[in-house]
Amino acid sequence: MKSKSLSIPFLIWAVIFIIIPMIFIIAFAFTDDNFNFTFDNFNHLNRYLPVFLRSLKLSIISTVICLALGYPVGYIISKMSPKVQNVFVLLTMLPMWMNFLLRTYSWIKILNTESGVLNTILSALNLPTIDIMDTQFAIVLGMIYNFLPFMILPIYSVLTKMDEKVIEAAKDLGANNVQVFFKVVLPLSVPGIITGLTMVFVPAISTFIISKLLGGGGANMLIGDLIDMQFLGNAYNPHLGSAISLILMVFILISMGVMRKFDSDEAGGIM
Template sequence: MYKKRLAIPYVIWSGIFVIVPVLIILYYSFFEKGVFTLNGYKQVFNPRYVNNIMDSVVIALISTVICLLLAYPLAMILSSKQISGKGVILLLVILPMWMNSLLRTYAWGYLLQDTGVVNNILEGIGLPTIQFLYKKSAIVFGNVYNFFPFMVLPIYNVLCKIDQSVIEASYDLGADKITTFKKVILPLSMPGVVTGVVMVFMPALTTFLVSRLLGGGKTTLLGDLIEQQFKITGDWAFGSALSVILMVIILITLVFMSKKDSLEKGGGLF
């Protein structure tokens, strides 16, 4: 009974700041001026907006894959007991998170602009300048830079908790390093991978800050589209419908990743 009473403030907080906003979004997605309508959802299937949604999903997936490919080897290196100075490397990974994401993105926009520091360096050493900004690749770069720590830390945390005796047992049974990684380390690290993928994919899918500052507004993503409906066009029904679609995509991602994690755990080590 005492524990249930302690949970009451959290239940109230969740109800006010999670459940109530979701219910309001659902209401506005189905009702316009008090009249039931599906116009908001019909607009979602407009080819123009479908392309925006697909661009958002593709860019978020690419950003997530790049983060995973970069973060997993780094987490493996950091989790090794032989490496020294891992605290410094971890600090360098975490340090950007201490700054506001808006300032970080603005800084990269200044560094990568046509007359920015990077192009000035290229020009100074006799190399041709490159247009880094206002492309989809710039948005991917911004996503990877901003969300990379959210991939590294969960994987690193799980790898550090793997019992070394299990790995040693794999070697004793004749497995080489590649087989040990595929059959032991990778399956045991899947909870961290799943957490990292979810923590990168979701903000990469919903961001509108990176696409605006580094993409120059040339690529309209799902987050930009939702913001426009509420702040500019005033079409709350369409904006709410897009928000519901976004929640559905995120829920599908969570279900898929949780099932994948369950299959990995249930499959055993060998």
């Protein structure tokens, strides 16, 4: 078939702009400034272990909370009438049309201890004010805020495609609502959950804006900040930056592999 040749422009493009840059990352990670082979970049990483662990901790916490908050939203929307469903799907996506830096920056205005919107309201109501700016709590809040739609949408789309007959069948066979949910609906929505988990976890673990704006940088630095510093910051060192990127990539690949395995196990269990 001649049509195969239609993909040639893409293949050339992919080699130049996808594969070669990835090779650059690997090559930079294993070389020093004079491009001699070395493991030094990885030896330095011990120092940054706390940063890695903090990124991991905060992104896992946010991903789990996103799942807990997002699943019910996806579920409730999928039970609405089709017209209303469309409106709510659009409402879920619409915030993405305002630049995410600004939306995150807006949280500073909301959470600010002295002049923040939230504390102004709280003190007007004579309630105790809260002070969470520049803490890990604020970073988690920012992550949940930014990535929650990525959890809601895939879960919604799995639930809305679910065959009502399967649920009816379970009910006919004597299952109560709780059983129907845990034995039928939840297992069948695993693919959507997996997509949601990866769509939240990957940007959460690699972010550097949220930690910079809401976490105050410095002591609450994340992997993303570390990479950014090596490429555009004062610490310019693309070799170390590539080593960190490489570890981050391997890390994401492993966690996705684990989740996929979980997915197929679940599917096997239903069959």
